Amino acid sequence: MTENNHHAKRLGLSLWFRLARFYTHSIRRTNQHLKEWGLSASQFDILVQVGVHNRLTQQELADKLFVTKGNVTQMINKMEQLGWIKREQEWKTKYLSLTDTGAALYKEVVPPQEQFQAEQFSKLTTEEQKQLLILLRKLQKED
């Protein structure tokens, strides 16, 4: 193996570790922050997706969040019970949308959460943040 090749490999592992560390740290702080409104990071994720893409199916939600449909079933069960989300069945598919309570929560929690996430990246300049976004987008692009 060439020196270059070796460095390239080490780089991949370093990137992975850095990214994983930042993620775990960040999600912990996020959960802590969202406690104030009685929801978790994943619930917030769902609230936003359902709020933005109204009447989407569970499968579509799973695809957007990159999680399994099994996970969606469980999360929605809970959020339905909490009265934030409603399911409307048509044929065999279930369409999701926010209840009034859910919509109110959305309006209340999104602005401070935007603020909070902005702060988590505030060690980077706006220019650097844009760069980071470009790199992340590129990483996920389908072949």
Next chain:
Amino acid sequence: MTENNHHAKRLGLSLWFRLARFYTHSIRRTNQHLKEWGLSASQFDILVQVGVHNRLTQQELADKLFVTKGNVTQMINKMEQLGWIKREQEWKTKYLSLTDTGAALYKEVVPPQEQFQAEQFSKLTTEEQKQLLILLRKLQKED
């Protein structure tokens, strides 16, 4: 709120979503890949840290991985039982190191895993990967 300020906030949220999506996707593939050697992503993480920083305490390991010490206790229990890691108690602290089996596993699994992680970032050029690493490092820097 100014237009700029608003964009800055949206940027933070976008960054967070992108990063989270990449992470969940990536860790799933990693787990899948590591199945071949019968270990999980988190176990690999621990194997590497203990392999590199020999004889570190559980608390130090927790700090390196950005997880709670409770999590470390549980993970180490399992990996001790699997015969990969040994604990040596001195006073009240427990020092971790790899067993011979653990060291053998380390040697076997690290190279292909480096290869695998390199591939996960291969949509970026080497230059871009270095940039990404710099940005991630900056994000985690202590004040």
Next chain:
DNA sequence: TTTGGTTGGTTTAGTAATAAACTGAAGGAG
């Protein structure tokens, strides 16, 4: 018309992680 595939959702068992409360040992201050 049966048969078999595809699709949306559910269930279940297991893994990783957390927060918070706890144990037990040291080490210091009065």
Next chain:
DNA sequence: CTCCTTCAGTTTATTACTAAACCAACCAAA
């Protein structure tokens, strides 16, 4: 000496997630 704090690790209950098996409904092809 006793009390108090701190520190390393453990325990417990809970959340989020996965993979894999499953169910039910529709659809198409033979």
